[in-house]
Amino acid sequence: MSLATRSKRTESRPALSRDRVLRAAIEIADEGGIAAVTMRRLAESLDAEAMSLYHHVANKEQVLDGVVDVIAAEINEAVGRLTLPARGAAWRSAARERILTARRVLLRHRWAAALFESRSATSPEVLLYFDGLVGIMRDGGFSNDLAHHAMHALGSRAIGFSQELFTPGAGPAAGEPDPVLAGMAGRLPHLVGMLAEVMHDDPDSTIGWCDDQAEFEFGLDLLLDGLDRRR
Amino acid sequence: MSLATRSKRTESRPALSRDRVLRAAIEIADEGGIAAVTMRRLAESLDAEAMSLYHHVANKEQVLDGVVDVIAAEINEAVGRLTLPARGAAWRSAARERILTARRVLLRHRWAAALFESRSATSPEVLLYFDGLVGIMRDGGFSNDLAHHAMHALGSRAIGFSQELFTPGAGPAAGEPDPVLAGMAGRLPHLVGMLAEVMHDDPDSTIGWCDDQAEFEFGLDLLLDGLDRRR
DNA sequence: ACCTGAACACCGTTCAAGT
DNA sequence: ACCTGAACACCGTTCAAGT
Numbered sequence: 001m002s003l004a005t006r007s008k009r010t011e012s013r014p015a016l017s018r019d020r021v022l023r024a025a026i027e028i029a030d031e032g033g034i035a036a037v038t039m040r041r042l043a044e045s046l047d048a049e050a051m052s053l054y055h056h057v058a059n060k061e062q063v064l065d066g067v068v069d070v071i072a073a074e075i076n077e078a079v080g081r082l083t084l085p086a087r088g089a090a091w092r093s094a095a096r097e098r099i100l101t102a103r104r105v106l107l108r109h110r111w112a113a114a115l116f117e118s119r120s121a122t123s124p125e126v127l128l129y130f131d132g133l134v135g136i137m138r139d140g141g142f143s144n145d146l147a148h149h150a151m152h153a154l155g156s157r158a159i160g161f162s163q164e165l166f167t168p169g170a171g172p173a174a175g176e177p178d179p180v181l182a183g184m185a186g187r188l189p190h191l192v193g194m195l196a197e198v199m200h201d202d203p204d205s206t207i208g209w210c211d212d213q214a215e216f217e218f219g220l221d222l223l224l225d226g227l228d229r230r231r
Numbered sequence: 232m233s234l235a236t237r238s239k240r241t242e243s244r245p246a247l248s249r250d251r252v253l254r255a256a257i258e259i260a261d262e263g264g265i266a267a268v269t270m271r272r273l274a275e276s277l278d279a280e281a282m283s284l285y286h287h288v289a290n291k292e293q294v295l296d297g298v299v300d301v302i303a304a305e306i307n308e309a310v311g312r313l314t315l316p317a318r319g320a321a322w323r324s325a326a327r328e329r330i331l332t333a334r335r336v337l338l339r340h341r342w343a344a345a346l347f348e349s350r351s352a353t354s355p356e357v358l359l360y361f362d363g364l365v366g367i368m369r370d371g372g373f374s375n376d377l378a379h380h381a382m383h384a385l386g387s388r389a390i391g392f393s394q395e396l397f398t399p400g401a402g403p404a405a406g407e408p409d410p411v412l413a414g415m416a417g418r419l420p421h422l423v424g425m426l427a428e429v430m431h432d433d434p435d436s437t438i439g440w441c442d443d444q445a446e447f448e449f450g451l452d453l454l455l456d457g458l459d460r461r462r
Numbered sequence: 463a464c465c466t467g468a469a470c471a472c473c474g475t476t477c478a479a480g481t
Numbered sequence: 482a483c484c485t486g487a488a489c490a491c492c493g494t495t496c497a498a499g500t
Contacts, residue, residue: 016464039493051494052465060493117348117394122411126396127419134421144428147421148399153450156394163348163387163394165357168379180353188358190365190378197375219384219454226453247483270474282475283484291474 013047018056020046022066026109029067034111037063065121071112072125075105075159079132091140091231092224098133099220103160113161126159133158141231150227157223162216168195244278249287251277253297257340260298265342268294296352302343303356306336306390310363322371322462323455329364330451334391344392357390364389372462381458388451399426 014020024045025037039060043050057063079101086094106112116126130151137147156162168178185192245251255276259268270291274281288294310332317325337343347357361382368378387393399409416423 038491040491049466051467051496054494055464114349116396118345122397122409124411124415127412127415127422130397131419131422134425138421138425144425147425148429149446149449152393152395152446153453155450156396159396162383164383165347165387165390166353166361178353180355181358184355184358188362190369191358191362194365194369194375194378198379215380215383218380219386222384222457223450223453226457269472271472280485282477282486285475286483 016046016048016052016056018066021053021056021063022070025063025067026070029111029115030109034064034115037067039063061121064115065119065123068112068116068119068121069123069125071105071109071116072123072129072159075102076125076129076132078102078105079129086136086139088140089228091136091142092228094136095133095140096220096224098136099154099158099160100217101160102129103216106160113156116159116161117156117163129159137227142227146227146230153223153227157216157220162219247277247279247283247287249297252284252287252294253301256294256298257301260342260346261340265295265346268298270294292352295346296350296354299343299347299350299352300354300356302336302340302347303354303360303390306333307356307360307363309333309336310360317367317370319371320459322367322373323459325367325370326364327451327455329367330385330389330391331448332391333360334447337391344387347390347392348387348394360390368458373458377458377461384454384458388447388454393447393450 021042024042028037028041028045039053040050042063043053046053053063057066079098082094082097082101084090084094084097134147134151137150138144142150151158168181181188181191181195252273255273256268259272259276270284271281273294274284277284284294288297310329313325313328313332315321315325315328365378365382368381369375373381382389399412412419412422412426
């Protein structure tokens with residue numbers, strides 16, 4: 001039994017490492033959401049005991065911080081392949097492409113946006129991403145002051161997602177009318193009138209509780225236009 | 232003993248109710264953050280047992296959904312006192328004032344913004360808030376289609392907060408330079424150059440991980456200006 | 463150095479029992 | 482109808498012990 005366990009560990013399982021722990025966490029989150037990532041399940045997926053993880057990460061908080069960093073590194077790898085001019089007026093399309101590329105990565109890990117927001121620790125890879133975006137703005141002629149305002153104005157949009165508090169048409173079964181909204185339709189004349197007129201035709205292309213691609217781009221362009229005007 | 236417990240309950244404690252549970256949850260969150268809200272602590276603060284709560288709320292999820300609704304009701308009470316014209320060009324200042332009023336309520340409950348985002352259930356009070364904002368836009372001459380785009384573009388900014396992924400100058404001790412950023416300054420030329428130039432003078436007026444008041448208003452005005460131009 | 467089992471202090475929630 | 486104690490199935494984490 002002890003022999004079987006030992007042979008299993010040494011033969012069929014690579015040694016544990018911080019990196020392997022983080023990648024296993026991402027795999028679990030991709031399958032069952034971020035709440036499915038527990039130390040015990042994480043260990044199980046690595047064919048180890050929960051307590052073994054603590055030799056490679058300080059605690060669960062550090063696992064989640066590390067996951068953010070790995071996803072941000074994936075974003076940096078993707079935007080690193082972009083080769084767009086950013087001098088002068090070209091800054092706008094360079095920034096736009098960078099942001100939409102980041103968004104494409106986040107769409108592969110739908111739980112990631114919520115995690116990015118909930119973490120307060122500074123991720124080195126997120127810093128590198130932002131540094132590149134500031135660089136594009138500086139190339140475009142932004143003052144440091146305007147670039148700073150711009151980063152705040154973009155907020156989470158700078159890295160490809162945006163927060164929605166209410167996603168019209170995203171009821172229990174997406175695409176269905178929201179039952180709460182339907183139940184109080186009489187007290188919501190403007191909202192009901194608006195939604196009745198604008199038919200949502202692709203309610204599936206959402207990133208978590210965030211807006212869909214077309215709406216994301218509308219908001220992004222609104223901000224980029226305003227910034228370009230102040231440049 | 233059983234008698235003492237009984238007299239304590241009937242004399243010094245009002246009967247439990249959904250409303251009292253939710254208000255107790257808000258009190259606990261105001262003091263110790265949203266993570267401090269557990270069913271056991273909630274019950275204790277109400278001088279009851281954890282299991283008694285389940286006669287008034289289905290589960291903890293419903294407690295958190297209810298808390299969002301109570302905070303949104305507080306926002307609606309505040310914006311309900313506003314009496315601003317919204318016809319034509321006045322829509323902009325009416326919308327601006329409504330949003331900044333909502334923000335003032337959220338600043339009283341610093342944990343609330345994060346909670347608003349993490350919940351997917353539709354809050355009736357949030358719907359009422361949005362309905363009023365759409366009404367202001369319609370008064371201002373927005374088509375339903377543009378009002379719809381506008382709500383998505385504003386995102387969480389519509390209700391007074393915005394998501395930051397990295398708050399410059401908000402290290403462990405707020406106001407201190409970020410140690411992670413300091414450690415990799417050489418690889419972040421644009422970010423470090425920018426932050427060196429723009430001195431942050433009031434790092435305290437933040438709403439959780441969100442930007443401070445001046446930055447919030449800059450981003451809001453950028454969006455409102457862009458929407459006004461498309462009106 | 464790396465890994466583990468048992469144990470601790472918490473969670474949310476079910477259930478059967480009290481008044 | 483409302484409340485409760487004991488219990489269950491989970492958590493993250495500490496500790497002492499193994500190799």
